Amino acid sequence: MQAHQRMLDPTPNGLHSDESPLLQAIGLTKHYGDFLANDSIDIDIWPKQIHALLGENGAGKSTLVKAIYGLIQPSAGEIRWQGTPIVLSGPSEARSRGIGMVFQHFSLFDNLNVAENVALGLDRTESFKDMSARLEQVSKTYGLPLDPRREVWQLSVGERQRIEIVRALMQDPKFLILDEPTAVLTPQEADQLFIVLERLKAEGRAILYISHKLAEVKRLCDTATILRGGKKVETCNPRLETAASLARMMVGSEIKEVKAAAADRKTTVPRLVVNDLSLTPSEAHGVRLEHISFELKGGEILGIAGVAGNGQDELFAALSGERLSQDPGTVVIEGIAAGHLSITQRRKLGAAFVPEERLGHGTVPRMKLSENALLTGHAASGMVHHGFIDTAATLETVDRATETFDVRKAKRDPEAASLSGGNLQKFIVGREILRNPAVLVVCQPTWGVDAGAAAVIRQALLDLATAGAAVLVTSQDLDELAEIADRIAVMFHGRLSAPLATSEATREKLGLLMGGSRLEPKEAAHAVGT
C-alpha cells in the first residue's frame, strides 16, 4: 500500500525545482480524546504547485492544516520543512519560517480599518506608516484592491477575504494555506482569486488549497490529496480524474442521485407572500432589509442565493417571526397577514422553519432530541396538553424522524450536541417536515453536512414541494439551488432581485447579481414571466 502510494505520488509537468519537497508531513497523527482526527497522514508539498486538500466535513482537513500551521501539536508523526524535521511552537513560528494561512472564518475587528487590522496581525515591528505603504503596494502588485482607511464593517465578504490574503502575503510566505476560500465568494470573485493564486504559483510559492468544490480543484490544482475519516485515501492528479471519481474517493461510495419531480409537480395557490418588507437591523452593523417582495406558491421551491451577510439572516428572522414587523401585511402565510404574529402563531398557521445554525439556534445543544422536538413542536403538534408535556409524543417524533430520515445516533434519545452535523441536520429538517408544513423556510440546508446526508435532505425538500408545500431555500451553494429550486433570486445589500427561472439562471447571471450588478431589463422581464 505504502509503495503503491509512493508510485502514485505525482510529479506532474516535471515542475519540481528542488530535489526535496518544501514541506512534508510524515505519519502525522492527532487524537482528540478517543477520536482519531488524523491517522498517520503523509503529504508532500512542492514549490510552484497548487495542492488541493479534498475531503468531506470531518475528514480531518482542518486538523491536518492546523498541525502544519502550528496551531495544534500532533500526537505522533513529524513535519519536515525543507528537509529538516521541525516542531512548531505556534502560528508565529510557522509564519516566521514562511508558512502563511488564510482562514475560512476571518479574524478581523469590525470597528477597525483595514490598515489597523493588518497591523494587528503582523508579528514584525515596523512603523504604521511604512506598513500602510507596504500594504498598498502589495495589494496593488497582486491586483487585490483595498482602501487601507475603510473600516471593516463597511466591506463585503470578498473584500474582507482580500485583507486576510494581503495580510498573509505581506509576510512573503513560501507556502500559503487557504481554507475553503471560495465558499463566500461570487463566481466572478472566485475567478479573480484564481488569477492571484496562479500568479503566486508562478512566483515559486507552494499553495495548499482546501476545498470540496471538485470543479474548482480540477481547474486550478496540480495535485490533490484526498482524506476520508481521518485517513489519506489517495494522492492524485485531479486533472486526470473525473468529478465523479474524486467524489467517490471523498465519500467512499456512490452518492444517491436526487430525483427531481419537476414534471409532475403542480403549483397551486400562493402560500407565502412577502409584500414590500423593509426592516431596520436590530444589531449594530446588521443589514437593513429593503422593499423585499416575492410570492411563493404551493408545490414550488424558491432559492435565494447570495454571499453571506447580505441580509439572509435578517430575512429569516422576519419570515419566521423572531423579529416582528409593524405592518402585518408584509408577511402573508396561507392567506393570513402574519407580519405581527409570533413564531409560535406562524407555526400554528402551518409554517415551519430551519435556521442556518444547528447548535444553539435550531437545537439546544445539551438537551435531548426529544426535548429538541418539543422546541418547535410545542406549538401545534399535540405534544402539550393543558401545559403538561406529553413525553411519549416527543419521543415518537424522534423515532419517526430517525426512521424516515435515517438519523444515525448512539442511543434512542441522545443529546443534540452528540450527533454529527449531517445527522443532526437530518433530524432538524425531519422534525419540521414531519409536521406536514404548508410553508417551509430553510437556511443553508446542507451547510457542513456530508454528501450522503445532503442528498437525503435535498430529496426531502423536493418531496415536500411535490406534496404541495411552498419551500423557500436560502443557500450559498449555487449547485444546490440549481439542483432543487424552480426559481432563484439573489440577495444583495438587503435587497432581493427578481427571481429567475432556474433554467435561465446561469452562474454568470447569478454571479453578477451576487456582486450587486443589475441585469438588463430585458432579461429580468423575461424571468418574471415564469
Place this chain on the structure above:
Amino acid sequence: MQLVLEKRAERSNTIALVSPLVAIGLTIATMIILFAILGKNPLLALHAYFIAPLTDGYSLQEIAVKATPLVMIAIGLSLCYLANAWNIGAEGQFLIGAVAGSWIAVKTQGTDAGAWVLPTMLVLAAAAGALYALIPAICKVKFGASEILTSLMLVYVADLFLDYLVRGPWRDPHGFNFPTTAEFDPVATVPLLIEGGRLHLGSIIALLVVAAAAILLGRTIKGFEIRVVGAAPRAARFGGFNADQLVVLTFAISGALAGLAGIIEVAGPVGHLQPGISPGYGFTAIIVAFLGRLNPLGILIAGLLLALTFIGGEQAQIAMKIPLDVTKVFQGILLFYVLACDSFILYRFRLVFPNRQVARGTH
C-alpha cells in the same frame, strides 16, 4: 507529559451525581486543615459539626426548622438561575415578605381577629416578596440594568426599612425599648407540628414547594421554557419563548417564595418581627441552589446539609469555642468546590504524552 482539560461528547450523569459528594469530601479535608491551624482537634470539631446534631431529637427538629427557609428560597433561586436570571437579592425579598406579613399581625394585635389572619399574612408576604423581586426584573427587561447589582442593593434597602419599622412605628410599647414588635397573637403564628417541639407547618409547605417545582421543571412546558432560555437563548427565541417574560416570571416566583419563607420564619420560630431575623438565609440559599444542582430534590438534600452546618456551628461554638464565622467559611469553601467539581460534568482531564520522535526534532 501534559494535563489537558477536554470537552466530553455528552454530559456525564455519573459525575453529576458524584460531583457534590466529592465537593463535600474536599471541603471536609480543607476544614480539617483549617481546624488544625486554629489549634482545635479536627476530629472533635468535625464530630461537633456533623455528628452531634444528628444524635438528639431537638437538634434534628432544629435542622428541619433551619432548612425550611433555605429550601424554599433556593427553589425559587434555582428557577431564576436556570433561566439565566441572576437574583442575588433573595435576602431582601425574604425581609420584605416578613415585614408585609407582620403588618397584619401588628395591626390585628390584641383584637379578636379570626383564623383568616395567618393565611392572609402568608399571601401578603408572598405578594410583597414577588413585587419586591419585580423591581430588579423590570429594570433588567426595560432598561438593561444588571439584575445582580440591583437585586443585591435592594437587600440593604429592605434591611434598613425593617430596622426603621421595629425601632419606630411598630415597636412594642411594653418591650423595654428593644427594637422589636410585640409577640404575635396565636392566630398570627405558624402552628407547631409537635406539641412542645420546634417543627412547624412551614416545613410541610417547603416540601410542597419542592414537589411543585419538580413537577414544573420536569413535566410542564413552562418549566421547559425556563430551562431552554437559560441553556440556549437563541434557540429559545426560535422556539417562541419570550426571555423577558421568563425573567419576570422567575423573579416573581423566586421573590414570592423568599417572602413566604420570611413570614414563616417570623410567625414561626421567631414569633415577632425584629432585626436579625435571618442569619443570611437569602445568601446561603444561593449555595443550597447550586449544591443541589438546581434540581428540586437535590436542593432539599443540600438545604438539610447546610442547616446541619448552622446547627453544628452553634454547637462547635459552645463546646469548643470555634468562632461562628467558621461556618460561613465552611459554606464558602463548599460552594467553591461544588463549582469546581461541576466542570467535570462537561469536561474531563486527560494525560497527554507528546511523541518522543517529534520532541527530539531539531529546530
